[in-house]
Amino acid sequence: MSLDLVAAVDIGGTKVAAALVDGDGTVLARAQRPTPAREPAPRVLAAVTAVLTALTADPRWPRVGAVGIGSAGPVDARTGTVSPVNIPAWRDFPLVAGVRATTGALPVTLVGDGSAIAAGEHWRGAARGHDNALCMVVSTGVGGGLVLGGRLHSGPTGNAGHIGHISVDLDGDPCACGGRGCVERIASGTHIAAWAQASGWQPAPGTAPTAAAVAADARAGHPVARAAYDRSARALAAGIAATATLVELDVVVVGGGVSQAGDVLFTPLREALHTYAALPYVRGIEVVPAQLGTDAGLVGAAAVCHSGSDTFLIPGQAGN
Template identity: 65%
Template sequence: MYAALDIGGTKIAGALVDEEGRVVRRVQHPTPARESARVLMGAVDAVLDGLAKEPGWSGIHGLGIASAGPVNTAQGTVSPVNIPAWRDFPLVAEVRSYPSLLAGIEPVLVGDAVAMTAAEHWRGAARDVDHALCMVVSTGVGGGLVLNGRLHQGRSGNAGHIGHISVDLDGAPCPCGGRGCVEGLASGTAIARQAVAAGWVRPRGEEATAAAVAAAATQGDPAALGAFDRAAQALAAAIAATATLVEIEAVVIGGGVAQAGDVLFAPLRRHLDSYATLDFVRGLRVGPAALAQDAGLVGAAAAARASAGRAAAARTSAGRSAAGVRVRG
């Protein structure tokens, strides 16, 4: 059994997850995103309190934390864009000091997109795939990598952050400091903005969202179709670049924008044929994510499970080395 936390701008969720990746118990509290760092940590503690009351808590082998980013896994800190009070906040140290946490359990931190990647690789659409890119296309665009059958997080835990690959040298400035980033062209916000600029008129009483644009696209609205085509082209360019760099075999896309189905995936596959032209990147499998609401929790548990497995292997190796030492008399 593994404990998991999934921390975002609207909710803080916790779960106990079994060895098969099934959520056994779930606890959730709203995120007091505009409150102080202490109040925010109090909400995290409240979720842990709920999990600690469950019988399975006494048998957990690890605890994983998925958090909105940026994150720094080396330092154990988080600086979520949508949680202003947490800047370089020592989340791992705070969770480690939780009174009811079992001795020897070391919290494992991952970014939310990396958690989604871990979940999809464990029991989702990237299961049994050794080289994959998993993406979240929603209000922003994030991603994570599976290389050689293992989650690849990079030095700081942000490897695979495809949303800030530049695909337009003369594109608009991005809040990250770059220019022409995928996120500025393919996020749900960007799709809605492009559709409005192209003449799409949102239905009376509805907000201009990617979901509303997708609904219009299914009815053949040219501006809506054009906005999704533009987003798909940006995604295709970034996916092809990633595939060329690290030679992936599959791409899994989750998040709200992926709910548009073929409105997104049909032009994406068409554009990918134009960008992924080298022999070793042709024929990439591209499809929707299999996990939804609990992907962050399952991914956090997967990261904890992998860490526990590495620790156990290291202990076994150390034991064998010690047993092989001969004392000279």
């Protein structure tokens, strides 16, 4: 499908963003609102409606040919509904129908936010040129998406590649998803900070107890802060190794707020992969930082609109 402009929507636990994205993956206009994640379902939808309404006021709106949505999940692309772990009021919520109330008859494509990020990074980011990639976002949660054989593999429901809810500790703490010992329950920014505090770390006076604050102290050599990031890195490495063993990967792209810790995260992550990725065909996987930053989900939500199938061919990547 050849599209001039796509209206892309990125829905997460902290913000709802929307943008007009052209056929080259360039963001031309954007709008953003905080996600009222703990409020009733209609209030959350109102944030989505607000960012889309802002885009419809742009003079370029008549050129929009489709709407792409990357949402925190689980999602169900078959029914157009979402049940994000981090938005409690949305359970089997009819998101696509809610979006169509603003966008009218435009076709709407829904995928999980991890799949959207994977599509974006493969189209215009760090996974470009790689046929087999796992793209992860490590932030307040941990999500991911897969590109296999040069195509985004989102699965029948749009959730494939959700590495955050692979269990890497069978006796670990309960996760919000209902599982136990999930990658997200150990490696997310929220749980990095919580584990560090429980282990005796305290932020500097006047500083919030965030993963960024832990990273700053880890960089300065604080032993508990470093241990918190080492623990996160091991969980990520175990999840990556399990995924690579199943599907074989060329590259792993890691983005999200926690990735901004840089070598504090990436050095122990690469070291831990030597332990967990032991089989010959998973050794030497390249692990790189994401390139698109907070725009990855928006660019990827636009990318998935360029195909009408469940397994999306990334624009401009045919024949890799």
